Amino acid sequence: LAKTTQPISMDSYEGQEVNITCSHNNIATNDYITWYQQFPSQGPRFIIQGYKTKVTNEVASLFIPADRKSSTLSLPRVSLSDTAVYYCLVDPWRGTGFQKLVFGTGTRLLVSP
C-alpha cells in the first residue's frame, strides 16, 4: 500500500500562501494523487487531482515532482474559511484496486486573522 505522510498541523494568517506537502514513497505507476478538504461535522470534499507536474484550478495548485514520491498542495492567499483538515489520497487509476485507497491522516490548517 502506498502509505502517505503529512504534517499533523499548520498555522497561517489571512492572505498568505500555504503549502502542504504529502509524501507517498510507494506510489504505483498508475496511481493519481488527490486532495480533499474537510470541515468539522462534514464529509471530505474534493479539491484537486493530478498525476505529474503541475495542476491548477480555481481553488488550489498541485505540484508533483518527477519522481512522484511527494506532492504539494498550494493554497494561494488563504482566508479564515480555509481553516479545515486537508487529506492527501493516493488514488488508483480508473478505480482499479480500490483496496489500495489510502488516505493520509490529514493536516489541520488553522488560519488566523
Add this chain to the structure above:
Amino acid sequence: DVKVTQSSRYLVKRTGEKVFLECVQDMDHENMFWYRQDPGLGLRLIYFSYDVKMKEKGDIPEGYSVSREKKERFSLILESASTNQTSMYLCASSFPPQLSDTQYFGPGTRLTVL
C-alpha cells in the same frame, strides 16, 4: 449537485446490538464506499462496491458487513456492535468516466457504542 445522504448524524447503541447504517446517493454512481474516521488515523476504507450485489473488502473489514441491493443504496452492518467500533462513519460514492474517481462524501454518522 451530487447528494449523498446518511440515515443518521448521531447514533448510540449498546454492545452486542446489530447496527445498520444507511447511505443513499442520487447521481446514479456505480461505486460506493464506507469509511471510518478516527482521530490520528485519518480515513480508513471498510468496504466498497462496484455495482449492485457486488462488494469488496477494504483495509479494515473485520466486524462489518455490507449490502447493496439497489444502485443508490449502500448499507453498512455491524452484526454485534463493540465499543471499539465507536467512530465516525463516512459514506462516499463515485462515477469514474474520467481518468480517476472523485468521491462525494455524505455528512457522516457518529456512532457511539456503550
